[in-house]
Amino acid sequence: xxxxxxxxxxxxxxxxxxxxxxxxxxxxxxxxxxxxxxxxxxxxxxxxxxxxxxxxxxxxxxxxxxxxxxxxxxxxxxxxxxxxxxxxxxxxxxxxxxxxxxxxxxxxxxxxxxxxxxxxxxxxxxxxxxxxxxxxxxxxxxxxxxxxxxxxxxxxxxxxxxxxxxxxxxxxxxxxxxxxxxxxxxxxxxxxxxxxxxxxxxxxxxxxxxxxxxxxxxxxxxxxxxxxxxxxxxxxxxxxxxxxxxxxxxxxxxxxxxxxxxxxxxxxxxxxxxxxxxxxxxxxxxxxxxxxxxxxxxxxxxxxxxxxxxxxxxxxxxxxxxxxxxxxxxxxxxxxxxxxxxxxxxxxxxxxxxxxxxxxxxxxxxxxxxxxxxxxxxxxxxxxxxxxxxxxxxxxxxxxxxxxxxxxxxxxxxxxxxxxxxxxxxxxxxxxxxxxxxxxxxxxxxxxxxxxxxxxxxxxxxxxxxxxxxxxxxxxxxxxxxxxxxxxxxxxxxxxxxxxxxxxxxxxxxxxxxxxxxxxxxxxxxxxxxxxxxxxxxxxxxxxxxxxxxxxxxxxxxxxxxxxxxxxxxxxxxxxxxxxxxxxxxxxxxxxxxxxxxxxxxxxxxxxxxxxxxxxxxxxxxxxxxxxxxxxxxxxxxxxxxxxxxxxxxxxxxxxxxxxxxxxxxxxxxxxxxxxxxxxxxxxxxxxxxxxxxxxxxxxxxxxxxxxxxxxxxxxxxxxxxxxxxxxxxxxxxxxxxxxxxxxxxxxxxxxxxxxxxxxxxxxxxxxxxxxxxxxxxxxxxxxxxxxxxxxxxxxxxxxxxxxxxxxxxxxxxxxxxxxxxxxxxxxxxxxxxxxxxxxxxxxxxxxxxxxxxxxxxxxxxxxxxxxxxxxxxxxxxxxxxxxxxxxxxxxxxxxxxxxxxxxxxxxxxxxxxxxxxxxxxxxxxxxxxxxxxxxxxxxxxxxxx
Numbered sequence: 005x006x007x008x009x010x011x012x013x014x015x016x017x018x019x020x021x022x023x024x025x026x027x028x029x030x031x032x033x034x035x036x037x038x039x040x041x042x043x044x045x046x047x048x049x050x051x052x053x054x055x056x057x058x059x060x061x062x063x064x065x066x067x068x069x070x071x072x073x074x075x076x077x078x079x080x081x082x083x084x085x086x087x088x089x090x091x092x093x094x095x096x097x098x099x100x101x102x103x104x105x106x107x108x109x110x111x112x113x114x115x116x117x118x119x120x121x122x123x124x125x126x127x128x129x130x131x132x133x134x135x136x137x138x139x140x141x142x143x144x145x146x147x148x149x150x151x152x153x154x155x156x157x158x159x160x161x162x163x164x165x166x167x168x169x170x171x172x173x174x175x176x177x178x179x180x181x182x183x184x185x186x187x188x189x190x191x192x193x194x195x196x197x198x199x200x201x202x203x204x205x206x207x208x209x210x211x212x213x214x215x216x217x218x219x220x221x222x223x224x225x226x227x228x229x230x231x232x233x234x235x236x237x238x239x240x241x242x243x244x245x246x247x248x249x250x251x252x253x254x255x256x257x258x259x260x261x262x263x264x265x266x267x268x269x270x271x272x273x274x275x276x277x278x279x280x281x282x283x284x285x286x287x288x289x290x291x292x293x294x295x296x297x298x299x300x301x302x303x304x305x306x307x308x309x310x311x312x313x314x315x316x317x318x319x320x321x322x323x324x325x326x327x328x329x330x331x332x333x334x335x336x337x338x339x340x341x342x343x344x345x346x347x348x349x350x351x352x353x354x355x356x357x358x359x360x361x362x363x364x365x366x367x368x369x370x371x372x373x374x375x376x377x378x379x380x381x382x383x384x385x386x387x388x389x390x391x392x393x394x395x396x397x398x399x400x401x402x403x404x405x406x407x408x409x410x411x412x413x414x415x416x417x418x419x420x421x422x423x424x425x426x427x428x429x430x431x432x433x434x435x436x437x438x439x440x441x442x443x444x445x446x447x448x449x450x451x452x453x454x455x456x457x458x459x460x461x462x463x464x465x466x467x468x469x470x471x472x473x474x475x476x477x478x479x480x481x482x483x484x485x486x487x488x489x490x491x492x493x494x495x496x497x498x499x500x501x502x503x504x505x506x507x508x509x510x511x512x513x514x515x516x517x518x519x520x521x522x523x524x525x526x527x528x529x530x531x532x533x534x535x536x537x538x539x540x541x542x543x544x545x546x547x548x549x550x551x552x553x554x555x556x557x558x559x560x561x562x563x564x565x566x567x568x569x570x571x572x573x574x575x576x577x578x579x580x581x582x583x584x585x586x587x588x589x590x591x592x593x594x595x596x597x598x599x600x601x602x603x604x605x606x607x608x609x610x611x612x613x614x615x616x617x618x619x620x621x622x623x624x625x626x627x628x629x630x631x632x633x634x635x636x637x638x639x640x641x642x643x644x645x646x647x648x649x650x651x652x653x654x655x656x657x658x659x660x661x662x663x664x665x666x667x668x669x670x671x672x673x674x675x676x677x678x679x680x681x682x683x684x685x686x687x688x689x690x691x692x693x694x695x696x697x698x699x700x701x702x703x704x705x706x707x708x709x710x711x712x713x714x715x716x717x718x719x720x721x722x723x724x725x726x727x728x729x730x731x732x733x734x735x736x737x738x739x740x741x742x743x744x745x746x747x748x749x750x751x752x753x754x755x756x757x758x759x760x761x762x763x764x765x766x767x768x769x770x771x772x773x774x775x776x777x778x779x780x781x782x783x784x785x786x787x788x789x790x791x792x793x794x795x796x797x798x799x800x801x802x803x804x805x806x807x808x809x810x811x812x813x814x815x816x817x818x819x820x821x822x823x824x825x826x827x828x829x830x831x832x833x834x835x836x837x838x839x840x841x842x843x844x845x846x847x848x849x850x851x852x853x854x855x856x857x858x859x860x861x862x863x864x865x866x867x868x869x870x871x872x873x874x875x876x877x878x879x880x881x882x883x884x885x886x887x888x889x890x891x892x893x894x895x896x897x898x899x900x901x902x903x904x905x906x907x908x909x910x911x912x913x914x915x916x917x918x919x920x921x922x923x924x925x926x927x928x929x930x931x932x933x934x935x936x937x938x939x940x941x942x943x944x945x946x947x948x949x950x
Contacts, residue, residue: 006445009176011033011042011098011099012033012034012035012096012097012098012099013033013034013035013097013098013099013100013101014035014037014090014093014094014097014099014101015027015030015034015036015037015100015101015115015130016037016038016039016090016100016101016103016104017037017038017100017103017104017558018037018038018039018040018041018104018113018499019038019040019041019325019328019329019870020038020040020834020872020875021326021870021871021872021873022038022135022329022908023036023037023038024036025135025329025330026103026135026140029135029136029137029140029141030140030144033383035093035097037087037089037093038119038174038834038874039086039090039104039113039765040079040082040083040086040118040835040872041113041118041875042083042109042112042113043080043083043087043113043116043120043266043471044077044079044080044083044116044119044120044361045077045078045080045085045162045682046066046067046074046076046077046162046166047063047066047078047080048511049394050063050064052077052078053066053076053772054076055077057076063076063172063900064170065078065128065166065167065568066166067167069167069598069599069617069770072591073163073590073591073594073595073598075159076165076777077119079120080877081880082291082880083198083874085089085835086835087120087121088116088309090121091121091131092300094121094123094125095124097125098125098126099125099126099127099128100121100125100126100127100128100146101127101128101129101130101144101557101779102114102117102118102127102128102129102150103130103131103132104117104135104144105335106131106132106335106336106382107335107337107338107382107525108157108158108161108525108527109158110131110157110586111129111151111154111155111158112151112154112155112159112162113684114129114150114374115150115155117151118150119413119440122531124748126150127150127178128147128148129148129149129150129151130144130146130147130148131143131148133334133338133383133621133838134334134335134337134388134389135328135329135330135331135334135388136205136388136390137387138390139388140489141159141730148684153583153585153586153816153885154466154584155363156583156584156590157317157580157583157584157590158762160580160583160590160593160594161580163286163594164188164576164580164593164597165187165188165595166598167594167598167616168186168187168433168567168636169185169186169187169188170618171340171616171617171620172191172560172564172567172616173185173186173187173558174560175620175624175627176556176627178550179559179622179627179629179633180555180556180559180629180632180633180650181552181650181652184556184566185216185537185539186556187518187533188222188573189459189521189522189530189573190530190533190534190539190575191514191556191557191567191568192516192519192521192568192570192573193516193521193522193534194532194534194539194540194553194556194557195528195557195560195561195568196507196512196516196549196555197506197507197512197534197539197540197553197620198545198549198553198554198608199690200504200506200507201506201548201549201554201690201691202873203251203503204251204503204690204691205637205690205691205693206251206720207251207252207253207503207504208250208251208253208254209501209502209503209919210225210249210254210255210256210501211266211267211498212245212246212248212249212264212265212266212269212498212499212500212501213243213266213267213269213496213497213498213499214234214235214236214243214245214265214270214416214496214497214499214681214719215233215234215235215270215273215277215444215446215490215494215495215497216232216234216495216497217232217233217234217255217272217277217282217434217446217494217495218230218231218232218234218491218492218493218494218495219231219232219233219237219282219434219446219448219470219489219490219491219492220491220492220835221481221483221487221488221489222490226478226860227482228479228481231448231450231493232448233432233434233447233481234276234446234448235273235444235445235447236433236445236446236447237263237444237445237680238263238265238273238442238443238444238445238890239442239443241261241262241263242261242262243262243263243265244256244260244262244264244265245262245499246441246499246501246502247260248260248262248264248878249501249850251501251503253501254501257637258409259646259689261478263494263604267496267498268544270496270497270498271496272814273438273442273444273496274438274495274496274802276438276440276442276493277444277491277494278491278494278914279438279491280436280437280438280439280491281436281488281489281490282434282435282436282446282488282489282491283434283435283436283486283487283488283489283718284432284433284434284483284485284486284487284489285433285435285485285486286431286432286433287430287431287432287484287485288430288431288432288481289428289429289430290428290429290430290431290432291426291427291428291429292425292426292427292428292429292453293422293424293426294425294426294457294459294474295424296369296419296420296421296457296458297416297419297420297462297464298341298371298373298420299371299384299385299386299417299418299420299701300384300386300412300413301338301339301340301341301373301384301385301418301524302337302339302385302415302495302524302525303339303513303514303516303517303524304322304337304511304528304529305319305320305385305412305413305442306513307511307513307514308412308416308464308465308510309409309412309510309543310508310512311338311413311465311466312412312465313405313408313409315405316485316509316528316531317509317510317513317528317531317532318526318529318531318864319405319530319865319868320528321528322337322868322869323405323409323868324336324385324409324621324868325404325543326406326695326870327406327409327410327413328412330390331388331389331399332385332387332388332390332393332402332406333385333386333388333413334383334384334385334386335382335383335385335864336382336522336628337383337384337522337525337632338382338385338524339373339382339517339523340374340382340383340384340525341371341372341384342370342371342373342382342383342384343370343371343386343417343420343421344383345382346390347369347386347417348369348421349390349479350367350387350390350391350392351386351390351392351417351418352421353366353420354392354394354418354492355392355418355421355422355511355684357420358394358418359460359461362423363422363423363457363458364421364422364423364459365421365423365424365632367422369420369421369893371384373548379444379806384417385413386413387410387413387414387417390417392414392417394406394414395410395411395414396583400412403866403867404867405867411723415461415462415819416462418458418461418462419458419461419462422457422458422460422461423455423457424457424458425453425455425456425457425458425459425474425475426452426453426454426457427451427452427453427454427455427477428451428452429451429452430450430451430452430480430483430886431447431448431449431452432445432447432448432450432480433445433446433448433587434446434447434448434489434548436491448480449478449946450478450479450480451476451477451478451711452477452479453475453477453705454894456475459474459475459671463475463895465546466508467505467508467511482715502538502780503691505546506546506547506548507540507546507547508545508546508547509531509545509547512531512547513527513531516530518569518772519573519574520577520578521570521573521577522577523577524625528806532861534553537551537554538553539552539556539784540553541687541833543687543689548766549551549690549712550655550688551635551648551650551655551684551690552650552655554635554648554650554690555632555633555635555650558632558635559627559632559678562621562627562632563623563627564619564623567616567619571785572647575858576597576612579593580593587843592905594742596615597615597710598615598617599615599617600615600617615864630887631650632649633648633651634647634648634649634650635648635649635650636712637693638695639661640695640698640699644658644659644660645659645835646658646659647659648684648690648693649719654683654684655684656681656682656683657681657682657683657684657698657701657702658680658681659680659692659702660680678725682701682702683870684701687702702753709720709722709723709747710723711723711732711750711751711752711755712752712755714734714756714759717735717842719734719735720734721733721734721752721755721756721759721942722734723747723928724893730747730750732750732755732758732759734755734759737759739758739759739778740758740778741758741762742758742795742797743797757801758836760801761776761777761778761800762775762777762786763775763776763777763801763806764775765785765803765804765808766804766808767804768787768805768809772787772788772809773787774786774787774805774812775787776794776799776800776801776808777800778797778800778811781793782794782797783796783797783799783800785803785808785811787808787812789811790812792811792812792814792816794811804891826841826842826843827842827843827849827866828840828841828842828866828867828869829840829841830869830874831871832873833853833875833878834871834872834875835875835879836878838853838854838855839853839874839928840852840853840871840878841876842860842866842869845857845859848860848868849865851869851874851877852878853878855883856878856881856882858874858878858880859875861895
């Protein structure tokens with residue numbers, strides 16, 4: 005679309021990829037340039053504060069709370085070069101179009117660009133929800149002004165999060181551990197994960213039994229002959245199932261009125277039913293109908309991508325960002341399930357082409373969102389354009405990850421406009437009378453789908469991996485009341501109640517959305533933040549809270565419960581939405597929250613307490629650090645309370661001494677004594693600290709476990725945990741576990757095999773012994789001072805003398821290995837025009853331009869990292885400058901001569917000092933648990949908000 009004759013327009017977008025796509029849709033007279041996201045923000049640390057503000061009392065916050073919450077914004081160091089370029093371009097054009105994203109963040113970036121560039125030419129705002137030629141041309145033809153209400157809402161959110169983070173986080177530094185952070189949303193998300201783990205810790209399993217009968221009909225006709233039915237009642241009373249047990253006691257709920265079968269009861273009843281006649285007592289058939297799912301919004305896309313593609317929230321959003329910027333899908337940060345009329349028409353046309361006219365309902369489907377305060381003017385996530393491209397049509401243009409996500413979005417969109425899935429469901433009750441005249445009722449259900457409708461295109465997954473898929477059928481024979489059946493098999497089967505499942509990223513996003521906490525643009529960053537801060541770790545897809553998270557949430561619950569209250573956090577989101585709608589003033593909202601003077605805005609409980617400022621300062625002296633950092637587990641059989649303490653070197657176990665007294669704390673530690681402490685192995689989940697596991701960890705303070713006795717020597721063989729990992733010991737012999745072995749599954753036979761190392765393979769012709777052993781760098785064979793590596797650990801036990809000698813005779817590989825090829829070549833950095841590659845280093849993959857290196861962050865993968873992200877990471881490294889070189893050690897000055905008397909006095913003084921230092925170090929070592937590294941990623945100089 006050419007601009008007016010003689011007119012030059014500057015179009016500013018957020019990313020180079022977006023700029024490249026859009027520039028192809030605009031004609032001559034348009035210059036399209038990227039801002040690289042946010043161009044300025046509140047200062048991250050004291051170094052960011054301009055010199056003229058450093059003396060201000062509010063400078064550390066970056067917000068002048070006494071003057072209308074005026075925010076101090078600074079241009080990011082890694083954006084200055086690009087801003088200079090934009091300033092220059094702004095002076096050379098006749099008009100500026102701000103084409104940042106259509107949400108609040110995008111609106112704020114547009115405003116910040118105006119404030120930073122200070123253009124002298126007209127500025128217009130253009131918005132679009134997909135990057136296609138018609139959408140871009142329509143946006144240029146219909147610009148608008150910057151929406152100040154949206155900007156105010158985003159700014160209020162940013163300031164709110166800064167106040168929350170910068171006022172509450174120092175409390176955590178003083179009472180729990182340095183460099184921790186609190187945040188309006190991250191703390192609530194952490195609380196949700198901690199509460200689920202508490203439920204798992206309090207859970208007590210219960211066992212219950214039932215009977216599975218394989219029943220058959222005499223004349224099955226066209227249907228199946230046999231089917232399964234489960235015992236559901238005995239003498240009219242329902243058989244107990246998992247839902248009938250109290251989760252914290254493992255006992256049947258009071259008043260449940262159920263029959264609790266144990267193993268003996270189930271097996272006995274099965275025996276008494278053997279050979280007895282079975283009769284159908286009831287058959288109920290109902291129509292089955294399932295409506296399609298709504299199109300994707302941000303949260304449901306993250307959930308399904310996690311379930312189906314095993315992508316983290318951040319991976320999903322990065323991939324969706326690339327698809328959006330390259331014109332494949334609509335904007336991916338949305339909470340609206342709406343589809344435009346154009347999209348509905350495109351979907352219906354494609355359904356007819358692919359599945360036939362019968363798959364399209366008479367009227368288009370329209371959906372209503374369940375998300376609180378959803379932005380209904382936006383669209384759901386769908387394929388871009390007026391005519392959707394099928395996955396087959398774009399397969400060659402996309403990476404594997406992009407293709408899978410595009411196909412997911414395409415299928416969900418198409419399915420949302422298809423007909424219902426219909427069929428029938430049937431419920432059958434069957435009775436048999438045992439030899440003891442017990443009436444046993446069995447139940448079976450079936451489902452038949454006569455028309456799959458939308459299920460042809462898409463079937464939603466479930467967080468429960470054992471759940472039956474919605475398109476699965478369970479076919480039963482044609483049955484009628486009073487029909488006789490025979491039992492081919494009766495099997496008593498046992499079950500155990502299960503604790504509530506841990507959250508995954510997908511289910512945690514869903515929980516936050518249902519509570520009305522957070523917004524589409526924040527979910528992925530929150531998932532990453534709580535992991536980076538050391539509050540949550542992942543085991544597969546499951547999110548496990550650390551004991552550090554228990555301490556932080558415990559402090560917040562006791563002293564600042566309102567700040568992590570679900571309703572309160574959701575109400576703040578509502579008020580921010582009201583600011584965005586022009587119904588509330590941001591200053592009133594912030595004043596009520598921070599100072600407590602409510603002008604009809606803000607949370608009344610916080611207002612009555614005097615506001616956040618008073619809340620965190622006045623209560624500080626009431627917080628007992630030892631109590632906060634102690635998580636009670638249980639009382640052992642000797643009446644001692646077992647607690648987890650969160651110490652400076654990591655969590656550890658502690659128990660009271662007999663009589664309830666505690667020894668005096670050693671210097672530099674929180675308290676306790678060596679014999680009553682035990683380190684908690686890294687990776688052990690809180691709910692795995694059972695009494696049995698705790699007892700094991702307290703054995704010797706290092707988690708010893710006797711595996712048995714050596715049949716040759718009679719000495720005990722013990723599994724221990726040492727500084728360099730688990731090992732087995734017997735007498736003077738020790739051997740580390742192999743990489744393929746785990747302490748939990750190690751057997752006595754495997755331990756004996758380990759203790760046979762080093763293994764004498766044989767004697768070489770020159771009389772020198774040849775051994776096979778396991779070392780720091782893996783398995784090897786040795787002859788004298790000659791070593792050669794073995795290919796596998798198993799070879800240590802099987803390699804023959806001839807094979808070992810042949811290996812030892814081969815020449816060593818000398819010198820450095822050839823440099824490994826890069827993991828990925830990314831292209832040219834848009835900022836420096838240097839080629840970027842991803843390499844594999846000692847500490848994992850990193851991106852480099854040959855001069856600066858930046859390690860990939862947790863959750864980032866070489867395959868998914870975008871060029872823009874890589875450029876930003878290296879820009880941050882450049883802004884910090886090269887790492888300072890270590891100074892060479894200063895040369896020692898020549899020792900001065902002293903007299904014999906002085907020498908004696910100096911030596912005596914030095915010896916005394918060494919003894920004192922050694923005694924202190926020994927005491928500290930005895931008192932301290934095994935050292936553990938502080939949680940990774942929790943090293944930011946200032947807390948991240950949210």
